[in-house]
């Protein structure tokens with residue numbers, strides 16, 4: 001840097017033609033090697049205009065810059081695009097797309113002070129001396145998937161650890177401080193950074209998300225992708241090297257440059273080719289399209305129901321469903337829809353593991369903790385669409401202590417079909433603060449309270465739902481232990497394409513401690529009966545690929561998706577950013593693994609044709625195990 005500065009100092013005294021190109025400005029690292037410098041006589045072809053500036057492609061080594069014959073070996077690490085920032089109307093009026101221009105300006109790394117976890121974007125500020133050298137040159141975008149293709153697995157070279165971007169400890173380094181040399185063939189963020197400011201075409205795009213609240217959405221184009229599921233979304237999976245695959249081959253589509261409005265999207269929707277410029281903003285790499293993308297296909301709206309159902313004549317087989325019903329209060333408008341899902345698509349499993357039941361007063365913060373009205377309303381709605389009248393089992397939280405929406409006192413609860421199962425009746429229901437204990441004799445584990453919560457005073461559960469344990473029996477006396485979990489949510493995590501590496505996964509320490517507490521209960525049951533029937537299910541708020549969180553329990557229980565051999569790409573219950581991902585899991589004990597197991601994800605929400613029509617942010621699932 002010192003050498004460069006003195007060079008420029010010299011240049012300002014001595015009248016030599018300083019030839020700086022766009023690629024010189026972008027360099028081969030995140031930060032521009034010319035950051036803070038004023039450059040003169042920069043040449044470029046105007047590729048796109050915005051309301052706050054315009055984009056240029058370097059002429060010198062740009063084969064697309066009409067007329068220029070000069071062949072230079074292209075270093076793909078250095079972007080040949082640049083955003084020229086200006087809100088001056090005369091400046092904006094002085095250039096047109098297709099103009100070859102020369103200009104001077106100030107090289108800046110821009111990031112809003114309010115978002116210190118974003119990456120910087122390299123820009124040219126204070127453009128001056130803009131001279132149009134020629135007009136109406138052909139502007140040729142880089143065709144992604146043909147000229148350049150994104151890597152498909154890893155995000156950043158700084159994501160060190162066994163679980164790549166999901167590794168612990170996280171938040172160890174910052175990209176903009178380390179300023180690594182770009183490896184665009186290997187790391188997705190480096191790939192998009194190496195195209196910063198360039199005009200690109202995304203051929204044949206497919207959406208992997210609903211639109212965001214700012215009408216942005218994620219796509220991949222006609223290039224190699226990994227994790228593609230049957231809907232067309234991209235699931236988080238493990239790569240061939242055993243590390244998590246975070247799908248950096250998808251790109252966020254931002255607001256169109258011409259101020260037209262993006263369409264509303266859904267996972268699997270297809271579009272005509274999108275052409276736009278690559279930028280970094282709001283924590284992610286984006287393509288800002290020149291104009292609003294055109295929808296050309298929408299996925300099949302049919303949601304298949306579960307293919308198996310409870311068999312009243314088979315006392316051994318128990319069906320169960322798992323559903324985060326997203327902030328359900330007695331007055332919630334979505335109760336009939338959730339009931340229809342449970343009745344018609346899940347086919348009224350014998351037990352439902354439900355999460356996010358609010359107290360009787362909903363979000364009114366009035367000290368109410370009972371949820372009998374909420375649960376009864378849901379039960380009545382299910383009875384109206386099926387012949388099943390469930391009973392419920394639940395333990396109230398202490399007011400305001402279990403996190404979630406203020407005043408809601410969300411909790412987990414069971415609905416169960418009394419024709420099939422009952423709570424083992426020789427223990428009273430636990431209170432909010434009564435820790436469950438495993439009692440009973442060898443091969444006959446019992447609970448001190450039923451249902452009951454696990455270790456409610458353990459600080460791991462501060463501001464989080466305590467898991468709900470229950471001990472069930474069938475009419476023939478077969479028994480089953482269940483744990484219904486809703487672990488601490490990912491609120492407070494940083495962008496997966498942010499400055500902190502590995503990204504902040506909040507609060508991963510709490511989730512790991514919570515899984516440890518659940519594992520402690522499971523161990524206590526298995527210590528009494530190694531062949532106990534145990535199901536732990538619910539919203540873990542964590543991917544299975546974050547192995548450190550599941551480590552305390554993986555030797556005790558198996559992931560039912562594995563046991564039932566669900567294809568890895570079809571394991572998802574949630575869509576966030578570009579990813580179809582699994583936050584909701586079912587883990588089962590060895591005794592159950594060795595008998596017949598069925599399991600299906602019912603994608604009624606993530607396959608919703610619109611975001612507005614989605615009933616919950618989570619998909620439910622249905623399983624069937626044999627107790628004997």
Ligand SMILES: *[C@@H]1O[C@H](CO)[C@@H](O)[C@H](O)[C@H]1NC(C)=O
Pocket residue numbers: 015016017018019040041
């Ligand atoms: C810019 O280019 C013009 C014309 O080629 C030349 O006269 C001038 O010296 C150059 N300025 C710098 C700072 O390089």
Ligand SMILES: *[C@@H]1O[C@H](CO)[C@@H](O)[C@H](O)[C@H]1NC(C)=O
Pocket residue numbers: 040104105128129
């Ligand atoms: C603009 O060009 C003039 C004439 O070549 C030169 O004197 C001046 O320094 C240039 N300004 C900038 C900001 O480059």
Ligand SMILES: *[C@@H]1O[C@H](CO)[C@@H](O)[C@H](O)[C@H]1NC(C)=O
Pocket residue numbers: 135136
């Ligand atoms: C560029 O093309 C447009 C439309 O084809 C034409 O009106 C205009 O005169 C051309 N400009 C130049 C400088 O050739």
Ligand SMILES: *[C@@H]1O[C@H](CO)[C@@H](O)[C@H](O)[C@H]1NC(C)=O
Pocket residue numbers: 171174492500504506
């Ligand atoms: C991440 O680390 C930075 C220091 O590099 C610190 O300021 C920030 O609070 C950390 N974020 C979290 C969520 O721990």
Ligand SMILES: *[C@@H]1O[C@H](CO)[C@@H](O)[C@H](O)[C@H]1NC(C)=O
Pocket residue numbers: 370372373376
């Ligand atoms: C809810 O519980 C309260 C208090 O026990 C009781 O008065 C009320 O009838 C219950 N409501 C329903 C719908 O079960």
Ligand SMILES: *[C@@H]1O[C@H](CO)[C@@H](O)[C@H](O)[C@H]1NC(C)=O
Pocket residue numbers: 385386387
């Ligand atoms: C309820 O049971 C009746 C009588 O067995 C039967 O005709 C009807 O189809 C059932 N309805 C549903 C929704 O299962």
